[in-house]
Amino acid sequence: MDQTVGLYVHIPFCQRVCPYCDFAVEPARESTLGGQGSADWRELEEDYVTDLLRELTLRAPDFSGRQLASLYFGGGTPSLFRPESLARIREKALELFPPTGPDFEITLEVNPSTLERERLSAFKSEAQVNRLSMGVQSFDDSLLKALGRAHRAEEIHASIEAARGAGFGNLSLDLMFAALHQTSAMFDSDLERALAYQPEHLSTYELVIEAGTPFGRAAERGRLKAYPEDGAADLLEQMTTRLEASGYRRYELTNHALPGFEAVHNRRYWQRAPVLGIGVGAHSTDPSSTDHPHGRRQSNPRDRGRWSQALRSEGSPGRASESLSLEQAISEACFLSLRTEEGLCALNFEDEFGRSPRHFFSESIDRLVEGDLLVEGADGRLTLSVSGRRLADRVMSEFILSGV
Secondary structure: OOOEEEEEEEEOEEOOOOOOOOOOOEEHHHHOOOOOOOHHHHHHHHHHHHHHHHHHHHHHHHHOOOEEEEEEEEEOOHHHOOHHHHHHHHHHHHHHOOEOOOOOEEEEEEOOOHHHHHHHHHHHHOOOOOEEEEEEEOOOHHHHHHOOOOOOHHHHHHHHHHHHHOOOOOEEEEEEEOOOOOOHHHHHHHHHHHHOOOOOEEEEEEOOOOOOOHHHHHHHOOOOOOOOHHHHHHHHHHHHHHHHHOOOEEEEOOEEEOOOOOOHHHHHHHOOOOEEEEOOOOEEEEOOOOOOOOOEEEEOOOOHHHHHHHHHHHOOOOOEEEEOOHHHHHHHHHHHHOOEOOOEOHHHHHHHHOOOHHHHHHHHHHHHHHOOOEEEOOOOOEEEOHHHHHOHHHHHHOOOOOOO
């Protein structure tokens, strides 16, 4: 049984909020009077860190007895905070949870910018960050501009070189595909430029037009169209072919890594392992307990004022809580596992739920295997076929239980 915990720390501030973003974020310069160098910004940063430490202390008993396997600073743009602020959070986390080892994974999301480049060495030495996740998105300036990104390709190159110069040997680059006017040639160029730096990890994200965002409102008015589904699938296939030929392993549908550099923290979500999320809008996956035999999900308010006020006055961030039903747990065990290269292990599934996947999904499995969308091993292990990867959403929909 897993006796570890991953800690996710959400820092919601951004220099600019991208028009496609649906995360719990807010523009830093509108949150303060004068931006990040001002006294107001420093006070806001200090207050937010104090609240994070308060929430971490309050929530720790729900994960007691566990070792810290990963620490992930996400956002927003967490690298807008000073290295010493992140170091304080790390120290509190280690005070509450002993680490799994001296080099447990500590990831920091960064954007290509002058401010963040100047802090990279301090993030490594003071906060002991050992993995960077850089929000590149594209090396094409026309696409970066259309996406509302603040940086351009020149800053990407400078930031990657600075990261290597600061001694980071575990670098993940985020690339976006199926985005606006992006073509196959543009995406191939993005992959080529990324591979030139030999990053240890590549995460790719399809542009999703979310309701309520500027892009979502533009789509409602007919001014923006979603990328063709077949075109997106072609780009995904193109990416996998290119990256696997370059020595990267596709360990999850849209994540590739050099051997040994798979993201420890990200894998926890697909493995349904406990994750404690703190901060505005953060989500947690609580371990199973007597009251919650199949685990529990909790989510914090997306409004910073409400989250902070509840923490200070009620000793709780005002979380929404959902105890997972047996049906939900079974469905999630299936479709999350199928996202990974290892697939769904029938033996592990039976150990947890008392019956094999076929007991619940025999007809669906037969249909998907016959349709060359799913591969069933001799031991009952289920993995997506090449065709199944293209139609992953359709395959996953077959593993939703409405009743047991």
